[in-house]
Amino acid sequence: xxxxxxxxxxxxxxxxxxxxxxxxxxxxxxxxxxxxxxxxxxxxxxxxxxxxxxxxxxxxxxxxxxxxxxxxxxxxxxxxxxxxxxxxxxxxxxxxxxxxxxxxxxxxxxxxxxxxxxxxxxxxxxxxxxxxxxxxxxxxxxxxxxxxxxxxxxxxxxxxxxxxxxxxxxxxxxxxxxxxxxxxxxxxxxxxxxxxxxxxxxxxxxxxxxxxxxxxxxxxxxxxxxxxxxxxxxxxxxxxxxxxxxxxxxxxxxxxxxxxxxxxxxxxxxxxxxxxxxxxxxxxxxxxxxxxxxxxxxxxxxxxxxxxxxxxxxxxxxxxxxxxxxxxxxxxxxxxxxxxxxxxxxxxxxxxxxxxxxxxxxxxxxxxxxxxxxxxxxxxxxxxxxxxxxxxxxxxxxxxxxxxxxxxxxxxxxxxxxxxxxxxxxxxxxxxxxxxxxxxxxxxxxxxxxxxxxxxxxxxxxxxxxxxxxxxxxxxxxxxxxxxxxxxxxxxxxxxxxxxxxxxxxxxxxxxxxxxxxxxxxxxxxxxxxxxxxxxxxxxxxxxxxx
Amino acid sequence: xxxxxxxxxxxxxxxxxxxxxxxxxxxxxxxxxxxxxxxxxxxxxxxxxxxxxxxxxxxxxxxxxxxxxxxxxxxxxxxxxxxxxxxxxxxxxxxxxxxxxxxxxxxxxxxxxxxxxxxxxxxxxxxxxxxxxxxxxxxxxxxxxxxxxxxxxxxxxxxxxxxxxxxxxxxxxxxxxxxxxxxxxxxxxxxxxxxxxxxxxxxxxxxxxxxxxxxxxxxxxxxxxxxx
Amino acid sequence: xxxxxxxxxxxxxxxxxxxxxxxxxxxxxxxxxxxxxxxxxxxxxxxxxxxxxxxxxxxxxxxxxxxxxxxxxxxxxxxxxxxxxxxxxxxxxxxxxxxxxxxxxxxxxxxxxxxxxxxxxxxxxxxxxxxxxxxxx
Numbered sequence: 001x002x003x004x005x006x007x008x009x010x011x012x013x014x015x016x017x018x019x020x021x022x023x024x025x026x027x028x029x030x031x032x033x034x035x036x037x038x039x040x041x042x043x044x045x046x047x048x049x050x051x052x053x054x055x056x057x058x059x060x061x062x063x064x065x066x067x068x069x070x071x072x073x074x075x076x077x078x079x080x081x082x083x084x085x086x087x088x089x090x091x092x093x094x095x096x097x098x099x100x101x102x103x104x105x106x107x108x109x110x111x112x113x114x115x116x117x118x119x120x121x122x123x124x125x126x127x128x129x130x131x132x133x134x135x136x137x138x139x140x141x142x143x144x145x146x147x148x149x150x151x152x153x154x155x156x157x158x159x160x161x162x163x164x165x166x167x168x169x170x171x172x173x174x175x176x177x178x179x180x181x182x183x184x185x186x187x188x189x190x191x192x193x194x195x196x197x198x199x200x201x202x203x204x205x206x207x208x209x210x211x212x213x214x215x216x217x218x219x220x221x222x223x224x225x226x227x228x229x230x231x232x233x234x235x236x237x238x239x240x241x242x243x244x245x246x247x248x249x250x251x252x253x254x255x256x257x258x259x260x261x262x263x264x265x266x267x268x269x270x271x272x273x274x275x276x277x278x279x280x281x282x283x284x285x286x287x288x289x290x291x292x293x294x295x296x297x298x299x300x301x302x303x304x305x306x307x308x309x310x311x312x313x314x315x316x317x318x319x320x321x322x323x324x325x326x327x328x329x330x331x332x333x334x335x336x337x338x339x340x341x342x343x344x345x346x347x348x349x350x351x352x353x354x355x356x357x358x359x360x361x362x363x364x365x366x367x368x369x370x371x372x373x374x375x376x377x378x379x380x381x382x383x384x385x386x387x388x389x390x391x392x393x394x395x396x397x398x399x400x401x402x403x404x405x406x407x408x409x410x411x412x413x414x415x416x417x418x419x420x421x422x423x424x425x426x427x428x429x430x431x432x433x434x435x436x437x438x439x440x441x442x443x444x445x446x447x448x449x450x451x452x453x454x455x456x457x458x459x460x461x462x463x464x465x466x467x468x469x470x471x472x473x474x475x476x477x478x479x480x481x482x483x484x485x486x487x488x489x490x491x492x493x494x495x496x497x498x499x500x501x502x503x504x505x506x507x508x509x510x511x512x513x514x515x516x517x518x519x520x521x522x523x524x525x526x527x528x529x530x531x532x533x534x535x536x537x538x539x540x541x542x543x544x545x546x547x
Numbered sequence: 548x549x550x551x552x553x554x555x556x557x558x559x560x561x562x563x564x565x566x567x568x569x570x571x572x573x574x575x576x577x578x579x580x581x582x583x584x585x586x587x588x589x590x591x592x593x594x595x596x597x598x599x600x601x602x603x604x605x606x607x608x609x610x611x612x613x614x615x616x617x618x619x620x621x622x623x624x625x626x627x628x629x630x631x632x633x634x635x636x637x638x639x640x641x642x643x644x645x646x647x648x649x650x651x652x653x654x655x656x657x658x659x660x661x662x663x664x665x666x667x668x669x670x671x672x673x674x675x676x677x678x679x680x681x682x683x684x685x686x687x688x689x690x691x692x693x694x695x696x697x698x699x700x701x702x703x704x705x706x707x708x709x710x711x712x713x714x715x716x717x718x719x720x721x722x723x724x725x726x727x728x729x730x731x732x733x734x735x736x737x738x739x740x741x742x743x744x745x746x747x748x749x750x751x752x753x754x755x756x757x758x759x760x761x762x763x764x765x766x767x768x769x770x771x772x773x774x775x
Numbered sequence: 776x777x778x779x780x781x782x783x784x785x786x787x788x789x790x791x792x793x794x795x796x797x798x799x800x801x802x803x804x805x806x807x808x809x810x811x812x813x814x815x816x817x818x819x820x821x822x823x824x825x826x827x828x829x830x831x832x833x834x835x836x837x838x839x840x841x842x843x844x845x846x847x848x849x850x851x852x853x854x855x856x857x858x859x860x861x862x863x864x865x866x867x868x869x870x871x872x873x874x875x876x877x878x879x880x881x882x883x884x885x886x887x888x889x890x891x892x893x894x895x896x897x898x899x900x901x902x903x904x905x906x907x908x909x910x911x912x
Contacts, residue, residue, distance in 0.1 A: 016848065019852065021847060021849045021852065062750075066750075107852075109849055109856065110852050110855050112856065113855075113857050114859055117860025117861075134747075136745045142703050142720065143704065148747055156864070162863070166859075189780060189782070204783075204784075233721065233722075234722070236719060270609065271609040272610065272613065275615075276613075276616075279614075282786075285783070285790060288790075289787060289794065292791060293794035299717075302716075302719075303716060303724050306798070308641065309801075311637055313797075315633050315634050318633075322623075323619070330615070332597070332600065334600055335609045336600065336601075336602035337600050338602050339601060350589070351589065358582040358585060362578050362582060367567070367637065370567060370571070370713060370715055371710070371713040371714070373706075374706055374743030374744055375708075375710075375743065442743050442750075442751075444745040445750065445751035446751050529611075
C-alpha cells in the first residue's frame, strides 16, 4: 500500500455503478447482478415444477419447457453461481490479504460488463421468433445446430455463454494476480485465510477449465453458421469432451469458495482456529487438481471413455472431501459454538452437501451410473451439491459478511426462519427426485405418463420448490428491513479472525488505515490470544497452552 | 432389487432380470449401506458437537489444539482404504457386467433412435417394429437368450434406457454401439424404455414398450410378422 | 521459509501430472483424455515459470519508490466490455450494431490508453513533488 493515492474521479452514484474500478464496488455490483439472475432463474424453476405437478401438465408446452430448463440451468451456472463466486472473491480477497485494491482492476471491470452483457444477450432470446435457447445447458451438437434448434435464441445463448465465460475468466485472473502480487507484508502463502485459499484453487481451475469452454462455444457457433466443425466422425463426441472438460470443473469452481466461506464461519463461530490448516490447504490443491481429471464420468454411458480411470479419479475425490469434513467437525469440537444464522447455514451446508457428495460417489461407479445417468437421480444429486452446497454456503457467507459490506446487521430472528424454510424446502424438493430417478423418470421431460405413479413425489417436490421461493422472498424482506432499521454493526460484530474484521464496516476506500501483525492465517485471533495470555499472566494463572 | 423401491407402480413389478441389474443391485447395496452409515455418522457427530459445545454464558474457553497431524494421517489412510475398496469393488462388478454386455451371440436387434421415436429391426428375419403415431413401438425379445443390440441414431444424440435393466447407452449418429442384454423374466411392460439423453422437442414422449416372450411365443411372433 | 506463489503452481502442476501419469500408465491411452490431461500440467508449469519470472514480489521491493495511482472510475473500461458484447451481438442483429460496437470498442480502448498515460504522468509529477515517498506494497 502506498501512502500516496490519487483518486482520479469521484466514486458515488450511478456513474460508480457503471465504471467504478474499486474492488468493493465491483464485488457488490457482481453480487447484486448475480442475485438478480438467481431470482429470475429460480422463477423459471417454479414454472417447471408447476408444470410437473400433474402428469401431462398443460401449463407450458414441450417447447416452452425445453426453453425453461435450458435457461434455468445456463442462468444459474453462468450468470448466478460463477459471478457470485467472483463477487465474494473480488470483495473479500483484497481485504483478507491486506491489499488496497484488486490487481488489474480495469480488466475486472471489463469482465463484469462482459458477464452482464452476455446475460442480457442470452435472455433476449426469449423475444426471438423461435424463443430462447432450448438445447439444454450443455447444448450437445448436433442437437444445437441450425437444423435441430433453429432460430437466433440459440445463437444468442452461445455468444452469451462465450461472453460470460470470458468475463469470468478475466475477473478470476485479476483475483489470482491480486493474491500472488498484493499480499500485505508478512502474509505468506501459508498464512492466507482459508477462504482466500479456496479462491486460489478456484482461480487456478477457472484459468485451466474456461479456455476449452470458450473454444467449444466459438466452434459451436461456427458449426451453426457454416458447419464442418463437429460434422467430422466422432465430432459430437469431441464436443462432449470439450464441454465436460469445463463442465465438471465448473461445479467445483462454484463449490470451493463457498466451502471457504463456510470454513471462515465455522472457525469464527466456534471461537477456534481452523483445524488442520496445512492438510486442508494441501487437500484443497489435490481436490482441485483431481477434479480437473474426472470429467469423463459424465460420459460413462457413451461407451467412448475409459470408465475405470474416471471411476478411480471420481471416487478418489472422497479423500480430500473427507479431509474437509474432518477439519470442519474438528474445528467445532470443543469450541464455543455460537449458533448464529451464518453458523446454521454453514452446518446446513455440511449436511446437505454430504448428501450430494455421497450420491456423487454413487454415480461415479459405472454399474450404478448406467442406471442413474440422464435420470432424475442426477438432478437430485447435483441440486444437493449446488443448492444444498453452494446456495447454503452463499447464505452463510451473506449473513457473515453482510455487516462488513453494509455496516448493518441482518436480523437474526427472520434469518432463523429463512434457514428453517430453506432446509425444509431443499429436502422436500430434491429428496423425492432420488426416488423418481431410481424408478426410471428421465430428466428434462415436460410430461410423464399418468400410469407411472410419479405424481405424488412430483407434487412433494413442487411444494418444496414453493417453500424455497418463499424462503428467498423472506431473505429479501430481511435485507430491506435490516437496512432500513439501520443497526450499526461496528468493525467486528462476530469476533472475526481475519483481516477484513480489522477495518471499519464498510471498509474505507483503501481498506486499511493500519494492519495488525500477520503471524498466521488468523491474525486477529492471534491478537486476542496474546491479550488473553497477558491478562492470564498478570493474574498469575498459568493458562498458557498451545501457541 | 433396487435399494430405493418406494412408489413402484404395479406395471413395473413384473421385473426383468438381466445381468446389469444384478450388478447394479449388488453394488447399490454396498454403496448405499456405506453412504447411509457416513450420513448418519456425520449427522450424529454434528448434533452432538453442537449440543455439547454450544457457547453458554461464562462457559469454558475453546480448545487451543489446532492440528493433529498423526490422527489426520491415520484418518487419510482410512479414507484411502475406503476409496480403494469402493474402486476395486466397482471394478469387479464392472468386469462382470462388461463380460455379459460383450457376449456377442444370439439374436441381433438393430435399434435406431430418431427424433422422436424408436425402431427395432431383426435383420436376420427381415422384421421391423416401428410403432405408430399414436402408440410407441414394442421391443419383442425372447426370454433367457442373449439379445445382441446394435444401437445407432439417425439425427442427434439419444440414449437407450430400459430402467428395469438398470442399463443405458448413448446412441450417436453415424456410429453403432454394441451391447448384449438378456431378459430372464417374461412379461409385457408398457413404457418400459425411454430416451435418456435430451434430444429436442418431444424427448419426453420418446418411449417404447417391452415384451419378453417365451422362445416359442417369440418364434410365433416372428413368423406372423414375416407373413404380414 | 515462506511459500511463494510459484510453489503453489508447481504443486498444482504436479497433481495434474499425477492424474495424467495414472491414466497413461494404468489405463487405456485414450487420445482425447490424453491430450487434455497432458496439456493441463504443461500449461500449469508454464504458469509457474511465468509467475517465477514476472511476478516475483522481490522485484517490487527493489524497484524505485513510486506512489501508486489508483483510478476509481474507468468509464472507457466499461465501454470496452459493453462494446465486445455489442460487436458479437451485432453479428446476428445486424451490421449496424457490429459497426457501432466496433466504434465503441475503439473509443473505449483509446480511453483506457489515455487513462494509463495520464496515470503515469500524474505519478511522475507526484514523485517529483514528494521524492521521499516509499512504497511497501
